[in-house]
Amino acid sequence: MSLFIGIDLGTSAVKIILTDEKGSILKAVSREYPLSFPHPQWSEQNPEDWWNAVQSGIEELIDGTDSHDIKAIGCAGQMHGLVMMDESGNVLRPAILWNDTRTGKQNDYLNNTVGTEKLRSLTGNISFAGFTAPKVLWVKENEPDIFSKCRKICLPKDYINYRLTGVFATDVSDASGTLYFDVEKRCWSDEMLGILGIDRSFLPGVFESSCVIGKTHICGLSADVVAGAGDNAGAAIGTGTYESGRCNISLGTSGTVFIPTESFVLPANSALHSFCHADGRYHLMGCILSAASCNKWLNETVFEGGYDVEPSPPSADDTLWFMPYLSGERCPHNDGDVKGAFIGVTHAVTREDMQKAVFEGVAFAIRDCLELCPDRITKATVCGGGTRSDAWMRILADALGIQLSIIGSEGPSYGAALLASGARPEPQAKEIINPDLKFKEIYDIKYSKFKKLYPMLKDFYKESD
Numbered sequence: 001m002s003l004f005i006g007i008d009l010g011t012s013a014v015k016i017i018l019t020d021e022k023g024s025i026l027k028a029v030s031r032e033y034p035l036s037f038p039h040p041q042w043s044e045q046n047p048e049d050w051w052n053a054v055q056s057g058i059e060e061l062i063d064g065t066d067s068h069d070i071k072a073i074g075c076a077g078q079m080h081g082l083v084m085m086d087e088s089g090n091v092l093r094p095a096i097l098w099n100d101t102r103t104g105k106q107n108d109y110l111n112n113t114v115g116t117e118k119l120r121s122l123t124g125n126i127s128f129a130g131f132t133a134p135k136v137l138w139v140k141e142n143e144p145d146i147f148s149k150c151r152k153i154c155l156p157k158d159y160i161n162y163r164l165t166g167v168f169a170t171d172v173s174d175a176s177g178t179l180y181f182d183v184e185k186r187c188w189s190d191e192m193l194g195i196l197g198i199d200r201s202f203l204p205g206v207f208e209s210s211c212v213i214g215k216t217h218i219c220g221l222s223a224d225v226v227a228g229a230g231d232n233a234g235a236a237i238g239t240g241t242y243e244s245g246r247c248n249i250s251l252g253t254s255g256t257v258f259i260p261t262e263s264f265v266l267p268a269n270s271a272l273h274s275f276c277h278a279d280g281r282y283h284l285m286g287c288i289l290s291a292a293s294c295n296k297w298l299n300e301t302v303f304e305g306g307y308d309v310e311p312s313p314p315s316a317d318d319t320l321w322f323m324p325y326l327s328g329e330r331c332p333h334n335d336g337d338v339k340g341a342f343i344g345v346t347h348a349v350t351r352e353d354m355q356k357a358v359f360e361g362v363a364f365a366i367r368d369c370l371e372l373c374p375d376r377i378t379k380a381t382v383c384g385g386g387t388r389s390d391a392w393m394r395i396l397a398d399a400l401g402i403q404l405s406i407i408g409s410e411g412p413s414y415g416a417a418l419l420a421s422g423a424r425p426e427p428q429a430k431e432i433i434n435p436d437l438k439f440k441e442i443y444d445i446k447y448s449k450f451k452k453l454y455p456m457l458k459d460f461y462k463e464s465d
Helices: 047-061 104-123 132-142 144-149 156-165 190-196 231-238 292-302 351-370 390-400 411-421 437-450 453-464
Strands: 003-009 013-020 025-032 070-077 083-085 152-154 169-171 205-207 212-216 223-226 248-251 255-261 273-276 282-288 321-323 341-343 379-383 403-408 431-433
Touching: 003 047, 003 156, 003 231, 003 411, 013 047, 013 411, 025 047, 025 411, 047 156, 070 156, 070 231, 070 411, 083 156, 104 132, 104 190, 132 144, 132 190, 152 156, 156 169, 156 212, 156 223, 223 411, 231 248, 231 255, 231 282, 231 411, 248 351, 248 390, 255 351, 282 351, 292 351, 321 351, 321 453, 351 390, 351 437, 379 390, 390 403, 390 431, 390 437
Parallel strands: 003 070, 070 223, 169 205, 248 379, 379 403
Antiparallel strands: 003 013, 013 025, 083 152, 212 223, 248 255, 255 282, 273 282, 321 341, 403 431
């Protein structure tokens, strides 16, 4: 019997699954680890916490299983994070994560001084505060002692693969989000490395996602390890999002719209990312920084224990709005300074109203990304923790005006296991939701009002600086 392990190194926890050669999920475990916000706009984690969680999770996952049956492991993980190591592989500082927006100065330098056209010609993308390149510049400028000791720079899931195998490697999909990777040519950009002052020897070798990079012997295993993928490309593999015309929406801590393309596409609107896909092709992606994390914040912090209720139907007369910018925003605004907000609060506002406003605000932010897509999207798969709310999924379908196939929450870990096994089963939707045209018309009106709110928030926070 051949078994395969898929790892999803998320922001709040690692999820690890066991599959057979047909792609059937046999077992799943998860391990949480802390997330640190030492200063406003900072978001960091200790890579050792990731490694400890992965090791203990694999031990539990394979308990009772013949270790010889485990043939390969794939890892998908949170993108853009900066892990810096010395020449011995010791981590020099906490990893700076994808939702860290401290790099406003460095982001402005890259877009305005180096220039967006230069960046697009070298990498296929402009700079966003969450990308890896501005983080490297921040460390170089603010922590020169650490930068001087650095001899290895990698992404979060690549650190796990390094600990699994001792091989320093990355894959094309994850590397695409660094802003020093030539997406079209699928290799590091020497010119961008020169601009950033990064020695090429500091960077891992680049592989296609399903390539075997080495073996691991932890927990009594002797299993191949493949290069893996960034979490969104992994989720796309897990949801069967390969061919042009398909779309996957992920509602995890962040939210993404993922659109495969047969060849490299430089989007006319640079608010979309152009990245390598884990299947050997390419994709476009829009990303909002806070999605299911908005609902988690509302229920755990504001409501102190959970209140995910059945919201009332939408009305064009609703006066409460939620702007889901709890970590700033990436697409389409590229604004690390903007903050989230409830707008239109009165004495009459209820918990139910707030719940509905959060569901709608995230849906509208996802629609902001869909509106940038070169072709009209009529249907999409949906994965991630947000899919656990039936009410939210109905609101999302109505607000976007598209058919949704609900896949579930295993996207990245399942995709990682499929990259390891080579299986490509057609995913089975748990539910298909068609938009209610009556509600869609209302949401079209509400969305037109939503779009007017960001410019007001932007100006407010700009004046506050």
